[in-house]
Every structure is written in structure tokens, then in C-alpha cells.
Amino acid sequence: MxxxxxxxxxxxxxxxxxxxxIEAHLGIGDGAPAxxxxxxxxxxxxxxxxxxxxxxxxASVTADDVVVDLGSGLxxxxxxxxxxxxxxxxxxxxxxxxxKRARAAATTLGLDVTFSCEDARVAPLETGTVFFLYLxxxxxxxxxxxxxxxxxxxxxxIAIAALGVDLPARPSLVxxxxxSFWLNLYEGLTPRRATPYPISVxxxxxxxxxxxxxxxx
Numbered sequence: 001m002x003x004x005x006x007x008x009x010x011x012x013x014x015x016x017x018x019x020x021x022i023e024a025h026l027g028i029g030d031g032a033p034a035x036x037x038x039x040x041x042x043x044x045x046x047x048x049x050x051x052x053x054x055x056x057x058x059a060s061v062t063a064d065d066v067v068v069d070l071g072s073g074l075x076x077x078x079x080x081x082x083x084x085x086x087x088x089x090x091x092x093x094x095x096x097x098x099x100k101r102a103r104a105a106a107t108t109l110g111l112d113v114t115f116s117c118e119d120a121r122v123a124p125l126e127t128g129t130v131f132f133l134y135l136x137x138x139x140x141x142x143x144x145x146x147x148x149x150x151x152x153x154x155x156x157x158i159a160i161a162a163l164g165v166d167l168p169a170r171p172s173l174v175x176x177x178x179x180s181f182w183l184n185l186y187e188g189l190t191p192r193r194a195t196p197y198p199i200s201v202x203x204x205x206x207x208x209x210x211x212x213x214x215x216x217x
Contacts (some may be wrong), residue, residue, distance in 0.1 A: 001025075002083050007206035010049065015213045022049050027105040028074040037095050040139040044073050044098065047134040047163055051183050052080050054211035055161035057202045058178050058185050059130045060192060061085045068092065068128035070120045070145065071136020075102030075113070082113050084201060087130075091115040092123045120145045125152060129192075134163040143168055153188030160186040 001009055013021050023029040023046065034043040061067060063086035069077040072091025081089040090113065093099045099117040106113050116123060120136070121144045131149060142165070149160055150170035160167065162184045167173065173186045201207060208214070 003086075004201040004204060004206065006083055007053075007201060007204060007210060010053075011206040011209040011214075012216050015050075015215055018049050018210065019046070022080070023076065026074075026076060026079050027108050028076060028101070032074060032095075032098055032101070040141045041094060041137050042071070042135050044095070045134065046073060046076050047132075049076075049080070050211055050213045051163050051180070052077055052132075053084070053202070053207055054178075054180055054183055055132060055163070055185070056081060056085060057207060057211055058176075058180075058183070059159040059161055061087050061130055061202070062200055063087055065129045066090065066127050067130045067132065068125060069132045070123075071133060072102065072115060073098050075105055075115060077132050077134075078102070078113050078115065079106055079109065079111055081132075082111050083109075089113045090128070092118050092120050094119060121148070125149070128152075129156070129158055131158065131160045132163070133160070133165065135165045138165075146170060146173075149173070156188070157190040157192045158188050159192055162186065 010018055032044040036043045065087040067081040067087045067089040069091045072078055072093045075091055078089040078091040081087050096117050099115045102115045146168050150172045153172040164182055176185045176187055178185045
């Protein structure tokens with residue numbers, strides 16, 4: 001399943017069961033240890049499907065984008081971005097076992113996505129247009145990564161979807177108003193697109209139902 005078919009299926013599932021269902025579908029339902037991999041690094045916690053879809057909608061992600069998930073874990077964001085929008089998607093993850101499992105799951109699904117075992121402070125980010133972070137690190141690591149993204153925002157139009165964390169303020173990153181308690185969206189000084197929602201499957205009733213955690217009809 002891809003695109004609208006995947007969204008229709010998700011929207012038909014009771015809200016409390018959607019994450020378990022999509023993780024089983026993606027082949028990552030077993031989860032992973034949550035122990036932090038190092039100082040100022042946060043252990044594995046899968047992003048919820050609702051904020052993922054909400055972030056893709058708010059960032060107006062299309063097949064022309066390159067979505068980069070910093071702290072990609074088992075690849076949930078990366079695989080969903082590719083399946084729902086057709087965007088190129090890449091995950092940066094510090095833990096080798098998680099990278100191995102994410103690659104295996106994507107291969108089983110026949111997805112053309114990539115994962116690298118790297119530190120987000122040094123991983124190549126230049127090709128990304130939309131970045132996703134679900135509190136993968138804190139303190140000085142977060143500061144360094146945000147500095148890198150801020151410098152990138154000075155050279156091109158990007159969006160950053162930050163889940164569960166307020167990014168440190170930087171002049172080249174502008175926080176946009178989003179109707180969400182957990183999700184923050186930042187853009188560079190150059191707006192990405194003139195309208196917030198392009199014509200795509202993300203502009204559908206099904207996408208809104210999943211993103212806003214509405215029950216099936």
C-alpha cells in the first residue's frame with residue numbers, strides 16, 4: 001500500500017491501534033531497546049504516526065523533496081515519507097543495529113530509501129529539504145545540529161519538523177504557527193512554497209483524520 005490507499009487503511013483503524021498496525025506493516029513491530037546510546041543522546045522511541053503525517057502535511061512534502069530523519073531509529077518516518085509522498089528519504093542513526101534493521105525492513109517493502117550509521121553532527125545534510133527530529137539528542141549535540149541546519153537555511157529553503165522539542169533560536173530559522181501541542185515547524189527565511197498544502201494525497205480527508213487522531217467513521 002502507498003499514498004491514499006495507505007492513508008485510507010490507517011484512517012479505518014481505531015486511533016489507539018494505528019501505531020501498532022503501521023509498525024507491524026512496516027516490519028518494525030518488535031521495537032528496540034530504549035537505552036541512551038551516549039551522553040546527551042536519547043534512546044529509541046518511535047514517532048507516532050499522527051505527528052508524522054501532520055509534519056508531512058505542514059511541511060508540504062512532495063515527491064520533489066528530500067526528507068532526512070535525524071535519529072531515524074527503525075526507519076518509521078523515512079519509510080512513511082516515501083510511501084505517502086514519493087519523496088526521497090534518508091535516515092541518520094547512531095546505533096548500527098537499528099540501521100541494519102531499518103535497511104532490512106525497507107528492502108522487504110521494496111522501498112528505495114537509505115539509512116546511514118552516522119553522527120548527525122557530521123553526517124552530510126546538504127541535499128535535505130525537510131528535516132525531522134523526534135528529540136534524538138539534547139544539550140550540546142542539539143545545539144551543534146541546529147547550528148548546522150541554521151547554516152543550511154541561509155543557503156536554501158528548508159523546513160524542520162521537531163517533535164517533542166523546542167529548537168534553540170537561530171536568526172535564520174523561523175518558527176511557524178502549527179496547531180499541535182507536540183509538533184513544532186521551522187523554516188528558513190525563504191518560504192518553501194506559497195501555499196501550505198499542495199495538491200497531493202496529504203490534502204485529503206484521510207490524511208487529516210490520521211494527523212488529527214480522529215476516530216474512523
